[in-house]
Amino acid sequence: MRRRRLRALLAGLTAVLTVSGCAAIPSESQPQAIPRENLGQPTQEIPEPARGLDPLSVVREFVRASAQPTSDYAASRAYLAANAREEWQPDQGLTIIEDEFSTVYAPDDDESTDSDEQLVTVRGTNVGRLGADSAFIPSDEPVGVPVRLRMQPDGQWRIVDAPGTILITESDFTDSYFRVPVYFFAPDSTAIVPDLRYVVARPQSGLPARVMDLLLSGPSNGLAGAVRNPLADATLDSNVTGANDGALLVPLTGVDGESLQEKQLMVAQVVRSLQTVTTSRIRLLSDGTSLVPGQHDWLPSEVPAYEALSSPKSELPGLMTVDSRIRSLGSGAPIAGPAGAGAYEVESAAQSITGGQLAVVESAGPRRVALRVGDYGRDNPVVDLPAQTLTRPSWRPPTSAGSQSNELWTVADGERVVRVSRAPDGRWTPQAVNATDLLAVGRISGLRLSRDGSRVAVIAGGQLVVASVVRSADSASVTLRSPRILQPGTLADVVDVDWLSQDTLIVATNSDSMPVARVSVDGLRLDGYSSANLTPPMQAITAAPGRPIVAADSTGLWTANDVGDVWRPHSHTLAGAEPFYPG
Template identity: 55%
Template sequence: MKPHALRGAGGKLLVSVLCLLLLASCANVPLESQPQVVSGERQGQSSGDVVPEPPLNIDPLSLVRAFVGATLKPGQNNAASRAYLDEQSRASWRPSRSLTIIQDTFGTVYDTAPPPDPNTQVVNVRGTDIGTLDQNSAFVPDYSSALLQVKVRKQANNQWRIVDPPADLYATESDFTENYTPVPVSFYAESSATFVPDRRYVVAKPQSGLPGRVMDLLVSGPSAGLTGAVKNLLGEPIEIDTNVKSLDDGTLVVPLTGLSGVPDDIRNLIAAQIVLSLQYVTSARIRILADGAPLVPNHPDWRQNDLPAYGASLSISPQLLGLMTVGGRVRSLGDGAPVPGPAGNGAYDVVSAAQSIDGKRLAVVERNGGGVRLRIGDYGRDLAMTSLGGSSLTRPTWRPGTGELWTVVDGLSVGRMVLDQNGQWTALSVNATDLIQQGDLTELRFSRDGARVAAVIKGQLWVASVVVNGDSVSLREPRHLQPHDLEDVVDVDWVAPDAVVAVTKSPSQPVVKVTVDGQRLDAFNSSNLTPTVHGVTAATGRPIVVVDANGLWTASVLGEVWRPHSHTMKDADPFYPG
């Protein structure tokens, strides 16, 4: 009987899965409450493994439940899980390097088909599949229906044991969160000259091994969700020379090899990538070596405050307080007054707008006959009419580090506006097939590092990576976030480099924060909000601003009660630069 097939049902599942990522060590997950990654190859059970026997006379249903519950218990080569197998399977079972996470609440029932003999039973595990932890220790959401079939047989000693163990490992959401910790591993984005967090999960214990597991992830490169969107500075032939270790004075030593001929500017970026990634698992001074010598000459030891402010040009100036469109005009969030020029005085019938990150340019979508048209120009001045128009255009979004402006035309194609050498805005195409085929896009927002976009498609939340190949730009690796618990999404923005804030039509969770991989969803306090919430803007270090049936509201953290915005206006659409 084929021991596979467990895929999603309904239910809330915010956690994800991750096991067996790099090689062997992961096959048996150390226990603790912070996930991490392990390297090495999976080997056969060693003579030192202790395999405790299950309770005497355990029934088949309880046996299979206990088998799932033992997946992430400490021990070499999944010793705790092997205890529930018969002798032959204990010796031969080689589970894949993939971990499937299922909802905490799951059922074990006997298969409806009659067993081949009284001493054999097939147990069905029924529940919700939340996602998988892939070989790069990245969480991949997967909400398909779940059915895992496990064959058990009564042994000569009258004890039931599993005889056909599944090829993949399965663990519950709670067990996963207890044993793994998320780490935003950093990779470099050339177009925006900043570092992008790639959310990964590593085995939490032993805690002393966390830096080494994170370094293994760095050397292995970005996850599939960011491949092509960021650069792997630590790719071949660079590798970790010996184990990452701590000295007696607490200094963490990261020994690398394979950097011969690497220029100083790249060495500085490599140092930054390592320090930014390790900051989540150590507070120690970091000594980075290349073939025994300092990676960066005359700078052997590093702390986070030694790094330059990468991405500073992508930050919003404190003087730029944000804008809003209301009643066909663009107004300031700072004082509620109309902005200077035609965009604020009513000369344009503005539907939506976007201010560049430096505040110098403004783009507006204006009503034009029976459709809409895009205008772009200097803030406070006349805005030139562009060739881009249609029945609908999404609120424009500026691509960080490039000066480009994007918008979705009629929900079916992504327009990319580029300023040419003659000072004219030219429309170029974006290969968005992978995303568009999911349905009509009603919102599209760039992350503030430019490596990803968040999108609303048919009321659902998606993210995709931005991949550049020469002059062409593509949206790749679309991921559907929280499909069972997040519906009727109407707007989205980036609240952090690895998280978005979305607003929905739901009265119970009108505003939510979702990690970029969809592994976690948290609802903001709904107090004071009046359905339907229909707009949001957010940025790192700025209050979140939402708009409901009565006007604008602000909050900064989860659990905080929403406060009326000082310049609230009904039917406003707020937006920060970007």
């Protein structure tokens, strides 16, 4: 995205932070949480900094002012010397740091001999970075940013060499930026895929235009190549505005020649992407006329539920493996067929999203396992995939309603990511997935393909990693790209993971203080579940849209619906059971 596009996104936040000075000039300012008083109050002008600030306080207030992107960060530029105000060109992203940070003078060896010059370092803990594409990228790299100041002729300290990036605290970022899922589609189906992005929150009236700008710019770098964008050739004919009758007018151009089906997908993209920032009816036009003939305005309730392909059917209660057999989570009874009757020594299993297919990993002798794939309730053939270990299989969604899945994934021996595809003759054959970047993180002990098929969540070296699934045009080759470790400084010893929704993960860990946690797919948000009633170590966990979470600890199965819930015993709990929903 060009710099002028980012400036357009950032223009419009009319807010000011009250700044305050310090009475003394300490050698170090102690870490402290940054208060958020007065954020979002409108102002007509940017006030000059308080007089008499020492260099440490100037740098600290400079960081605080970065919460105000108004007029190309005019509030931050107020702390720069006159020449630096004109020359400062920070990059197009934001570096987000924890609220507690410090400003310290440089060591004597690095200090200037000029008494009118000071070198100050901003020290803090990195949370991540907001890229030029407005997507969050997690990081735990230490922050040590040098800032050079000089005494000005009026006796005030001002910054003469500012950081090359905008520094902003996590709380200020949360207050100043609004999270928006922008929607695209799976490459070979109508499964809709959310792409989490962040836009300047104020003024609220400009949010729809900022979201449309993101949508038309395409998927974030992390999802590039993993999703399809029906709006790829679309642009805005004029500004996004409110019509006199209360509708929100979105005038597109460049899409008139597209098919009706493609236009309906465009409607879903726009309406779903805008639903978090407006309650107005969306009036979608193409070169001045209705994008879809016969319907001018749209509400979210009028858009088809494109999540249906990626959501398990309500009549499928889920399954569990226990004592080498598969049982129903709904009744506790063994399932029909050899997998429930004990004909296989089941280690793990996965049921397809539609419920009609089953993949089973069975023990096949000392240090050897086998993968069986086929119809649910039948005797399933063994796939030619020699391995000592296989992770629990994960099904790709079907490409259309009423069809079956043609692909599932597993990891062999912790280092070979494999997709098993159904050939035209019905046989299931393994194919290697290019996972070079992902394997650099560590040995893989778990993998869950997202139920829309666009991402994988992986446990690598005990850490939680998300990567995008990029397929060649004919799907002959598949590569895992842009792997990102989520909450790298917090989440460790991850035991199991599942997709709670298309943009949210649930994990079980070996942490006594946070045995179960919910994590946004970009890693910015982490919420720990109650540990009440759970008895470590955790064994497994499963989740799905609209379903209670089921966790397995050392005593059996427990369920919860939300973060604040106390875990309740599952109605069919069994010691050693490992639960799984379809997918």
